[in-house]
Amino acid sequence: MRRDAKDQVKVLMVTSRDTGRWVMPKGWQMDGKKPWRAAEIEALEEAGAKGHVGTEMIGTYSYGKVMDDGSVVPCTVEVYPMFVEKLLRDWKERKERKRKWFTPKAAAQRVDEGDLAELLLRLQKKPHKEPAIRKLIDRMD
Secondary structure (H helix, E strand, O other): OOOOOOOOOOEEEOOOOOOOEEEOOHHHHHHHOHHHHHHHHHHHHHEEEEEEEEEOOEEEEEEEEEEOOOOOEEEEEOOOOOEEEEOOOOOOOOOOOOOEOHHHHHHHHHHHOHHHHHHHHHHOHHHHHOOHHHHHHHHOO
């Protein structure tokens, strides 16, 4: 996320590689990496985003990951806040995805997962009231 010139929160979304729907950058757990570090790596690979990542999650949501063989694996995503400082022009998945800033409300309207939409709507109202976001802001100051 970031704050725009009017101090409003914006969230960075990317398109999925398979369906082109709008999603948050996410990935599988990585051996030897803390979950927030894995989230930081995925944000860089999928969206070319660099910034400050919080060590406490702001929520979770579940979805069915469709595998190459057509099977569906139930997945629960832990969402960690990240304040984006820089967007790279050249990043790993730039030819496979689009990225775009949305208001949290607009992002919530574009996602398929109800729990993710609710999480995004909480960011629309008062993101500074989220304890994990407050801690991240305090850490950045």
